[in-house]
Amino acid sequence: MRNLLREWQGELKRVFTGSPDVLPGWVPRLAEGNDAGYHLPGSAVWAVHGSMTPIVAGIRALLMQALHPAALAGILEHSDFREDPLRRLARTIQWIFTVTYGSKADADEASARVRRLHEPVHGSYSDGRGSERRYSANDPEAARWVHLAFVDAFLTAHKIWGGTIPGGPDAYVREWAQAGLLMGVQDPPLTEADMRRQLDRWYNSGELLADSRVAETVEFIRNPPLHPLLRPGYRIIFAAAVYSLEPKYRRMLGLRTPRIGPLPLPVRLATRVTLGVVHLALGRGPGPSEQAARQRLRRLGHTPL
Numbered sequence: 001m002r003n004l005l006r007e008w009q010g011e012l013k014r015v016f017t018g019s020p021d022v023l024p025g026w027v028p029r030l031a032e033g034n035d036a037g038y039h040l041p042g043s044a045v046w047a048v049h050g051s052m053t054p055i056v057a058g059i060r061a062l063l064m065q066a067l068h069p070a071a072l073a074g075i076l077e078h079s080d081f082r083e084d085p086l087r088r089l090a091r092t093i094q095w096i097f098t099v100t101y102g103s104k105a106d107a108d109e110a111s112a113r114v115r116r117l118h119e120p121v122h123g124s125y126s127d128g129r130g131s132e133r134r135y136s137a138n139d140p141e142a143a144r145w146v147h148l149a150f151v152d153a154f155l156t157a158h159k160i161w162g163g164t165i166p167g168g169p170d171a172y173v174r175e176w177a178q179a180g181l182l183m184g185v186q187d188p189p190l191t192e193a194d195m196r197r198q199l200d201r202w203y204n205s206g207e208l209l210a211d212s213r214v215a216e217t218v219e220f221i222r223n224p225p226l227h228p229l230l231r232p233g234y235r236i237i238f239a240a241a242v243y244s245l246e247p248k249y250r251r252m253l254g255l256r257t258p259r260i261g262p263l264p265l266p267v268r269l270a271t272r273v274t275l276g277v278v279h280l281a282l283g284r285g286p287g288p289s290e291q292a293a294r295q296r297l298r299r300l301g302h303t304p305l
Contacts, residue, residue: 013281032106035104057158072213242256
């Protein structure tokens with residue numbers, strides 16, 4: 001039993017870091033750098049990203065991003081997410097945590113690196129009206145949809161399963177707008193209300209599309225190639241992502257909250273328990289990225305920490 005638990009913990013760490021026992025090299029480098037960074041202890045971004053709720057939010061963001069045919073075409077035609085989804089997840093985590101906890105110089109470079117990787121990602125797709133259109137991963141409007149889906153997912157998941165947000169939801173939207181700017185988003189939303197208005201404009205425009213490619217992508221996200229020990233917990237986390245979606249997006253994606261007959265299953269409670277177990281397995285207290293950031297801030301003389 002003890003060996004089984006250790007194996008489960010190792011596989012869980014592998015999902016988030018790429019290794020069951022060794023931190024990726026970029027984490028200790030967050031202690032380097034000569035500026036405080038875009039986000040500091042006590043910020044809304046640190047509160048949200050330092051919790052367990054991003055585990056749900058990441059899946060929710062993928063589901064939402066799949067509804068934009070340009071964003072989905074870029075993923076399906078230019079990424080290895082089907083062959084190696086954990087590698088893509090690790091790259092995404094690296095960017096999020098570098099912008100969250102790293103110096104401004106490191107956050108700028110990490111974002112520029114992602115944009116360089118996006119340069120060859122372009123092609124064509126059929127929009128919701130059947131017209132052929134061109135896409136580019138670095139297109140500001142494509143980047144806007146990805147940013148909106150991210151902010152909506154991380155904020156919503158934290159409001160359901162997380163603690164308080166310093167400054168409230170608007171503070172998170174305003175602070176993470178910096179990440180949008182780094183990725184080429186023009187005038188990202190600065191309040192929750194503005195973020196929701198922009199999402200509604202996308203929905204009402206008819207540009208979002210739910211076709212067979214979306215259905216295949218949703219099915220892959222529902223059943224990724226995870227270690228058998230992780231699958232029961234993942235089913236709960238996936239159900240949580242579905243539960244957190246607005247009903248109109250749920251319908252577009254062909255998803256429903258889990259039920260037994262007419263009775264809804266207790267997704268909120270099951271998710272809270274699952275996130276608590278994951279937290280115990282990964283270790284209580286600040287994560288290694290936050291610890292590295294605090295080392296840098298202490299070295300630079302920033303207080304309080």
